[in-house]
Amino acid sequence: MIEVGIVMGSNSDWDVMQHAARVLKEFGVAFETRVVSAHRTPDLLFSYAEQAEARGLKAIIAGAGGAAHLPGMLAAKTHVPVLGVPVPSKYLRGEDSLLSIVQMPKGIPVATFAIGEAGAANAALFAVAQLATTRPELTEALKAFRRRQEETVLAMTLPEVE
Numbered sequence: 126m127i128e129v130g131i132v133m134g135s136n137s138d139w140d141v142m143q144h145a146a147r148v149l150k151e152f153g154v155a156f157e158t159r160v161v162s163a164h165r166t167p168d169l170l171f172s173y174a175e176q177a178e179a180r181g182l183k184a185i186i187a188g189a190g191g192a193a194h195l196p197g198m199l200a201a202k203t204h205v206p207v208l209g210v211p212v213p214s215k216y217l218r219g220e221d222s223l224l225s226i227v228q229m230p231k232g233i234p235v236a237t238f239a240i241g242e243a244g245a246a247n248a249a250l251f252a253v254a255q256l257a258t259t260r261p262e263l264t265e266a267l268k269a270f271r272r273r274q275e276e277t278v279l280a281m282t283l284p285e286v287e
């Protein structure tokens with residue numbers, strides 16, 4: 126059963142959003158990927174959000190760039206937690222995406238992550254952590270992930286100054 130939906134406003138967001146998919150794949154979490162746009166496919170957005178809970182989704186990772194209304198509008202139409210990823214935009218480098226996702230009005234929350242690839246990967250790690258509250262094997266996998274990360278950093282070397 127699919128547990129996490131990864132949606133994005135355009136297939137041009139894939140370079141960034143693939144990093145969420147890669148993390149979920151690494152942790153063995155079942156996910157789907159979809160292009161859904163609040164602006165260009167509003168009817169699809171409504172039906173996706175309205176069906177999310179009944180379809181068993183536990184989290185929706187939503188990435189969009191520019192006037193990034195997708196995460197907020199999904200959150201408006203479902204109680205499934207929405208994790209927003211600001212995708213870098215052509216003219217404002219994603220600061221527009223970040224502000225339009227993070228500044229939600231009181232009452233309709235979107236958990237907002239960093240702009241770009243790191244935000245996409247962290248949104249997926251956060252979704253894994255959410256699922257781990259009822260799945261001990263995911264907690265163990267998260268601990269192992271942190272240990273590997275720590276070992277990588279501890280093994281880092283710096284060049285000598287000439």
Ligand SMILES: Nc1c(C(=O)O)ncn1[C@@H]1O[C@H](COP(=O)(O)O)[C@@H](O)[C@H]1O
Nearest residue numbers: 134135137162163164189190193194195
């Ligand atoms: N921000 C949104 C929404 C939305 O919020 O519903 N739909 C598409 N877009 C964004 O428009 C940008 C340019 O899209 P195109 O590359 O298709 O022109 C993408 O970053 C997409 O997320």
